Amino acid sequence: MPEIKTTRRRFIAGTSAVAGATLLTGALSRPAWAAFPERNLEIVIPTAEGGGADRDIRIFTSVWKNHIETSFEYSFFPGAAGQVGYEVYGGKREPDCYSLLFANMGPEVIMQALQKPSVKLGEDFVYINQISSEVMSLFVPANSQFQSIEQLVEEGKKRTVTIAVSRLPHPASIGCLALAEATGANFQLVPYGGGNPSAMAAITGEVDACALPLANPIKLGEQVKILTTFGNNPALAETGNAPAVNSVFGTKIPELTSSRGFGLHTKAIEQYPDRFEVIKSSMEKVKDDPAYPEAVKKAGLPTAFIDFGDKQRAMQGAEETLALAAKYEALLTGK
Structure with a gap:
């Protein structure tokens, strides 16, 4: 499937030099001056361009860009209820923290439960946060x-x-x-x-x-x-x-919501904890930035949908959705 990519580039003027910088010893060491990120971050979105995910990621990155020195590239992979995008992220993107998944966790966790893609939640990737809930x-x-x-x-x-x-x-x-x-x-x-x-x-x-x-x-x-x-x-x-x-x-239908948030390769978190910390800490700054609710309101959305949560909360929500999918599997599949 062809990749649909939209890029926002901004020129970052100037260079950084650290006088007397020394290299750390060891085969796996990086130069002290090689700050992350050194290039754009790619956001993989497992839906079509122009929908709610497109809207929400652009709202978020419009503020996130003020807290991390990089630009963002958006890659859209619609198909198979999100499975195409997940397969691309898990199988064709390097686990180096330069590629993130922007997820609509409700439907996409249900997709994983019913369609069982090759990329596995909790093994190949995890949800590192949530930013909204509807x-x-x-x-x-x-x-x-x-x-x-x-x-x-x-x-x-x-x-x-x-x-x-x-x-x-x-x-x-x-x-x-x-x-x-x-x-x-x-x-x-x-x-x-x-x-x-x-x-x-x-x-x-x-x-x-x-x-x-x-x-x-x-x-x-x-x-x-x-x-x-x-x-x-x-x-x-x-x-x-x-x-x-x-x-x-007077029914007892469970509360049905979906949260948007970010996913990241588990190997990226394990191999590059310093990079993960930059991503996590800069995202947390968006939560406290008054520009974010203003951007949400400007997009015509209620700020009541803003609902930040950490990795533990995001993964707990995913586990609850997996249980919900199992409960209603017969209705969803007609079996």
């Missing part, structure tokens, strides 16, 4: 005949209701299938290969509804009506007070 939502075009989640479910008891999703292995898919199972509605999921085409399929009437992370319909504004969220709604004002699905039906 609850899943279900929405319709603003002019839809369905103006409440109750109406959509009732229609699903009469006929098959079609729902666009970005990919089948996704927390939003689990939410829709679990709701159908709990209420007796008949929902058919239609994957469109990305958030934007999924939303447009609903807006143009190709499908009845769309299920995506909450930021997507919020960005669409008056074009859509948000019917429900699959968990606590942190943005009531921006969503027309859309209710949580369990509060409407």
Whole structure:
């Protein structure tokens, strides 16, 4: 599959010289003046360019660039619910801390559980942090005949209701299938290969509804009506007070969210702990930089979605999602 790459280059003027610099002894030593990073960092993104991941990585790096002396290259590898990008990152990128994975952890962990790619979470790579978290939502075009989640479910008891999703292995898919199972509605999921085409399929009437992370319909504004969220709604004002699905039906569907964050080769962390520390510490500075929430707001997103977490929290979330995928594997695979 061809590589889609977008590069932002900025000239860093000047050179650094350390008077009397000495070389450390030993075959594996690096010169003291060889500061990391010496070249651009590549961000591997396992979705198509122009979607939510593209938006969010550019928001983050617009601030991160102020805390690390480098530029960023964005490489997009859509396909197979994210598997293509993970295979590229795990098999075709050197584990040297110059290449990072930008992950949508919810759907991509489910993909790993169901499709079992060759690159293994916890062995070949780990998630080193999370920067945001979104609850899943279900929405319709603003002019839809369905103006409440109750109406959509009732229609699903009469006929098959079609729902666009970005990919089948996704927390939003689990939410829709679990709701159908709990209420007796008949929902058919239609994957469109990305958030934007999924939303447009609903807006143009190709499908009845769309299920995506909450930021997507919020960005669409008056074009859509948000019917429900699959968990606590942190943005009531921006969503027309859309209710949580369990509060409407008395169901016990687990809270379905997805976090965005970064992944890194385990070998890179082991072999280059100094480089990893530069990456980690510079990212942590973004968390405390007031420019970051301003950039999020400028992009039209609620700052309530900002949700920083360290490696332990990111990996714990991944473990919980793996358990969720196992619980709903039969619904997701039809087996």
